[in-house]
Amino acid sequence: MDLLIVLGALAFLMLVAYRGYSVILFAPIAALGAVLLTDPSLVPPMFSSVFMEKMVGFIKNYFPVFMLGAVFGKVIELSGFSKSIVAAVIGVLGRDRAVLSIVIVCAILTYGGVSLFVVVFAVYPFAAEMFRAGDIPKRLIPATIALGAFSFTMDALPGTPQIQNIIPTTFFNTTTWAAPVLGIIGSIFVLVVGLTYIESRRKAAQRRGEGYGTELLNEPEPFEDKDLPNPWIAMLPLVVVGIANFVLTFVIPRAYGARHEITLGSHPIVTQVGSVAAIWAVEGALLLGILAVFVFAWRPVLGRFADGSKAAVAGALLASLNTASEYGFGGVIALLPGFKSVSALLSSIPNPLVNEAVTVTVLAGITGSASGGMSIALATMSDTFIAAAKEANIPLEVFHRVAAMASGGMDTLPHNGAVITLLAVTGLTHRQAYKDVFVITMTKTAAVFVAIGVFYLTGIY
Template sequence: MSFLIALAALVFLMFVAYRGFSVILFAPIAALGAVFLTDPGAVPAAFTGLFMDKMVGFVKSYFPVFLLGAVFGKVIELSGFSKSIVAAVINIVGPQRAMLAIVLVCAVLTYGGVSLFVVVFAAYPFAAEMFRAGNIPKRLIPGTIALGAFSFTMDALPFSPQIQNIIPTTYFKTTNGAAPILGVLGAIFIFVLGMMYLEWRRRTAAAAGEGYGEGHGNEPEVVDTKELAPAFIAFLPLIVVFVVNLVLGGFPGVFTGLIDRFYGKSYDLTLAMDHTITTQISGIRAIWAVEMALIAGIITVFIFAFPKLKLTFADGSKAAVAGALLASMNTASEYGFGGVIAALPGFTVIKETLAAIPNPLVNVAVTVTSLAGITGSASGGMSIALAAMADDFMKMAEAANIPPAVLHRVASMASGGMDTLPHNGAVITLLAVTGLTHRQSYKDIFAVTCLKTAAVFFVIGVYYATGLV
């Protein structure tokens, strides 16, 4: 019975998320409903001592990353740099290779630190224009954007500043460059097979005589590429984010980052009345590195686009803050939900079932991707899994002599596996922006989802076959 209660809470949260209700509202309802069915008298204590404690802890650790990422994406958008980047990539690849161009555009922007949601808005007008010119079915645009923005740059490539690559650093005491060889191999796997799939879909449609189509909704205006910033200036903020992140965080096995060199393992902050606060650096250095890198990127955009930003930043920053609050609170609520569920007797059954998977890396992959699929959130599902089971994962890995960096990369990539099920917020946003429906375009998004999931097990296989990290 206790297992069914925990399972029912998970299913209920997935259902309300799929129906479009706020996770911020319903995550505590789902969690406390499970507590009520287990022990009615424990509901107030579970809310204050578990749910709120976990939720606030998540906000404390990760809200600055959400906020700075949203602001960075917004100034890239307001400055016109995003259009310059898109136009430059298209010129390099060639307009005849529409799918490849859009995948690369989305990859460059997300790996440069721009929010996935901003990338969707930035890339769609160009994608529509190129697909229309190439007579490629519009229904293939969401799958193309998903491959570029929601896959290998989000969680496979080392040093990605996306939150899915940051969360594991707190639990496994790693950097966001963890397991660089495995990450790059996983990214190549996803990119190559993803492009092969998209090209197959394009050729199949062409053979059937299907073109771009008519009567589509939300068709964008033709993109005006006049008076865009020079490409080298537009790319500069993305390069700054990458370089500062690398220098501060370090490169695993090659050189130590400046944060470790300056602060060491811990830092004592002494305030008035001899009150000392000790901060353990190992669990937060990757977060600090990304935060400082995003600040450097924002400053760079302002240096080169101040005349334009001074007119639009006030309103734009409000939208960025609102978006960051919503995204971080959604994930934090799911994290609080996970903390409560993990404390229930029924979760012991789930843990024991998962623990029956003898291989620690497969265990991590299955656990994280399952919870990401249930919650419809890569960061939310991974947060729930790691909050409940990170210590168990570490013990299993230590017993098998598996480096924490490999755990990090597997968990990060697994979070971006089954997270893009139909109720995922990014999927819903992508379809809304492109004016398409699940019936028209979700098949291709799901194909990318399956490729991402397969890539996790490909990486696990490579590690066991070669020992590469």
């Protein structure tokens, strides 16, 4: 019965997310409903002392990253830099390489620190125009954007400033550059397999005589590439974020040490720098990136920054609260008797890296969130993973990279917020376009086990 309560809570949350209801509202309902069925007297204390503590703790650690990432993406958009980068890539690769061009543009923007959701809105108009000109089925646009923005640049490439690569740093005391070789190998696997699949689908549609499509929804206006900023200048803020993140990752621990203490009156404030250094590095990098945009494009940005920043902060609040609610949900579920059965089942996988990969990707799939599922998994089982790493003599950097990549595996199931947003923006339905997105999802999942296999075969990471 205890196991059924836990599974019922997970199924309920997945269902309401799939139907489009707010996770912020229904995550506590699902969690406390499970507590009610277990022991009604525990509902108030579990809400105040577990759910809210976990939720607030997540926001304390990660909201600045969500906010700065959203603001950075918005100023990149307001400055015209995103359009300039897209036009430049298209100019280099040619409009006949539509799939490759869109994947590369999405990858550049995501790896440069632009939020995944911002990338969807920024790139879709160009993707629609290129696919229409090449008579490529519009239903392949979501899979193409997902490959560029929701996969290897999100969690595999070393140093990526996306939240999925930041969360493991607080549990393993690693940096965002952990296990770079495995990350690059996984990225190449995803890119090659994903491009091969989408191109095969494009050619198959061409042989059948299927074109772009008719009677389509949310078709954007034609793109005008006039008066765009110089693409080399447009790229500079992204380069600033990448370089600053790399430099600050090493400078911050040297400047502050492993433990920093401030004494204000009689109350010392102690910070364990190792668990927050990577977060500080990304936050500092994003701040410098925002400043770089203002330096090179202050006129177009400043005039619309008031409204643009409001929209960016609102989006960051929604995204962070969604994930934090899922984190609180996981914290409650992890304390229920039924979760012990789930943990025992997952723990029965003997290989520690495979155990971690399966645990993270299953929870990411259930919650429909890479960051939410990984947060739940690491919050409940990171001590177990660390102990297993010591016993098997596996560097924690490898556990970091496996967790990050696994979170981006089965997270893009139909109820995933990014998938729902992507389909809504492109004017397509799950029936029309999700099958190809799911293949990208399976490719991301397979890449984790490719990376694990490479580590065990070669020992490199």
